[in-house]
Amino acid sequence: MQHISSFIPKALDIIAPTDRVKAEPGDYMGEDGLLRCGACGARKETRLPIDGRYSRCSCLCELARIAEEEEERERRKAMEKVQEMAACSLVDAKFKESTFSRFVAETEEDARVLRICRNYVKRFSEMAENNTGLIFFGGPGTGKTFAASCIANALMRLGVPVLATSIVRLTASAFDGDLNALLNRMNAAELLVLDDFGAERNTEFKAEQLFAVIDARYAAKKPMVITTNLTDFKTETDVRRRRVYDRVFEVCIPVKMDGESKRRAAGQEKRNAMMAVLEA
Ligand SMILES: [Zn+2]
Structure with missing residues (x-):
């Protein structure tokens, strides 16, 4: 029995x-x-x-509570994994100060970028679902890193695991470690912010490895927000680099930023103020 x-x-x-x-x-x-x-x-x-x-x-409320707790545990686990990667992360004081409240939109173009960034955060779940990222491109000092950092900070505050880094930083750690392990850990982040894409061209980093980073993201169907000074996407003749660009543009919406250099403007403002002091 x-x-x-x-x-x-x-x-x-x-x-x-x-x-x-x-x-x-x-x-x-x-x-x-x-x-x-x-x-x-x-x-x-x-x-x-x-x-x-x-x-x-369990009544329905309790089941919902259990599911929520489970979700929270998963989220925290993913967040911890991302934080483990602090070594190749961009997080410094400047990054932490990059918030929407400090985003001063002086021109119409600035206002458009701010709108795009805010909406990207607001609609992030939809963006992530469709594996849609952004690529901010334009000359140096036009606020690309600031814009990308604002997005990263706002999402982090909402509890989204974000990894903000650069190819150069990523590869520095990839070179002495296991690239695959690094890519897996990288993919624990719901959003990968890659700053200064293209700067690795002057390093030993090979196009194949660059492709591996971009492709790992692509395969995981997880979005990237990229900043770059590059403008020669269409005229690039190196086949391996073209392959990287094609993939980037497949998943990232280009946002052109070619206003006046903010760094230059800030520098000029300061010089004017100092000049006023001297002439007083
Ligand atoms: Zn109930």
Whole structure:
């Protein structure tokens, strides 16, 4: 004969017949004589047909809470994995200060970029689902890194695992480690911010390895936000680099930033102020 315990689902918390589930405010007794949740109306206890014992069960609210906790645990785990990568991360004081509240839109173009960045954050789940990233391109000092960092910071604040780094930093650690392991860890990030794409052209980093980084992201169907000073995407003759660009543009929407150099403007402003001091 089968033992009675084999009839009882393991997940159920068996309690003595007199030991009913304690009612919380709002809970009520159903017509079947079983306690029901006041919020969702689902049963909080069931009665085992075999011996009439009561056992606790989860109402819809509790199931939702359990799922939420599980999700939170997963999110925290992913976040921890990303934080492990701090060694190749871009996170410095300047990065931390790059927030939308400091984004001063002086020109129409600035306002457009700010709008794009904000909307990217607001619609991130949709962007991620469609593996859609951004590539900010334009001359040096036009605020590309700032724009990308604003996105990264805003998403991090929302609890999204973001890895902000540059190919040069990534590859520096990839060279003495296992590239595949690095790529796997990189993909724990929901968003990868790659700053100064193209700067690796002057390093030993090979186009194949660059492709490996971009392709790992592509295969994982996870988005990237890239900044670059490069403008010769269309005229690049190196086949291997072309392959990298093609893949980047397949998943990243180009955002042109070629306004006046903000660094230059800031420098000029300071010089003007100093000149005023000298001429006083
Ligand atoms: Zn409930």
